Amino acid sequence: MKFPKIPMAAINRLSIYIRALEELEEQGTKVISSERLAKQCGVNPAQIRKDLAYFGEFGVRGVGYRIEDLIREIKEILGLDRTWNIAMIGVGNLGSALIRHGNFIKHGYVFAAAFDIDPHKIGKRLPNGLVIHHIDDLEKVVKECDIHIGVIATPASAAQSVANQLIIAGVNGILNFAPAQIQVPECCHVENVDFTIKLDSIAYHLSTTGT
């Protein structure tokens, strides 16, 4: 296979495969077929083979995939064979809970700085030792701490201006928890985590399929 266009959805599924594979590895499994992995991930077996084939030939015909190797390959594909320094912007309820949340560090994402705009918070120290900086120091701190990803946990009204500041600071990966669509230049990649949309979708399904 040459240089196919890779569906976004395929990338997201790789993360899901990794989780399943790591679980299997813990249980001591060495090799797995696309069929069994598919069942565990709730997808189609052909989907898995195609997703992996976008990036190379990782399987052994008649056998399956060696789990240890496959985990390493997928991590390399996704750029997870390293750690990523990230910054939290907005240290309110959600922001501080996310910083304390163990899932980031477990996957190699390290909160290297935190920012807010509230004068009462600036200079305070978070439980994990991070000092809260003023948002105006973003560019300086981003450089100092080698930060590549920004997490926006501000109110919706502030999201766009924070995004602008992140981009000026040279950050071009943004995880946006604010319920707002933010506009960014081509070079920057934004992912939205918007649970109001998800809830609305649930409400729709409950409403249409008999409360």
Add this chain to the structure above:
Amino acid sequence: MKFPKIPMAAINRLSIYIRALEELEEQGTKVISSERLAKQCGVNPAQIRKDLAYFGEFGVRGVGYRIEDLIREIKEILGLDRTWNIAMIGVGNLGSALIRHGNFIKHGYVFAAAFDIDPHKIGKRLPNGLVIHHIDDLEKVVKECDIHIGVIATPASAAQSVANQLIIAGVNGILNFAPAQIQVPECCHVENVDFTIKLDSIAYHLSTTGT
């Protein structure tokens, strides 16, 4: 238009349209064209017209859409012309932050109960007045409080068993924050909010487009 199959993506966009429309309404705008709304939401104008046409004819040719009416129509479509009682399962960092987070109530989702499995937490009262119940009381409390949606904010390892208990209790809408794929029967609708997947996607983009 008769009974077309409605793309999931269209439903999700309706939430985005509502947000933009409510903002416009606050600013005093009365009518808007699909073109202008599209620009604000970052989508194609035809997309908006098609999304809305799945559900009826809400526009006026040569004019556009009356904002007040359109908001009401979309809310009715999504089942947002009422409030929804929801339950939080897992009152850790993330769970308690979400309960305190204002976005749920703002959109008509009311936390009516909270559950955990940690004996030290059972019986404690949250800042908003909710008492933390033991997960084993789920079915009873769900009935008493008329809960239709469950929010899972437990560790991944507990997610599936919590989902099972929710379904037994008669809850068939689940918002899952745990990084795990959960299996549910047809009748139940699950939405996953998995920021590790989103971060991995950002890492991939940063890695492939020159750090």
Add this chain to the structure above:
DNA sequence: TGGTGTGAACAACTTCACAGCG
């Protein structure tokens, strides 16, 4: 033999282009 890798068929979603109506 059994499971991968993959072209081809299929399905889903998006955008175009324009008829039709206020």
Add this chain to the structure above:
DNA sequence: CGCTGTGAAGTTGTTCACACCA
């Protein structure tokens, strides 16, 4: 005249079916 509503075309993503190989 301008903007909606919509069939048709285009695009993207998924599944099938089987050649191929350890």
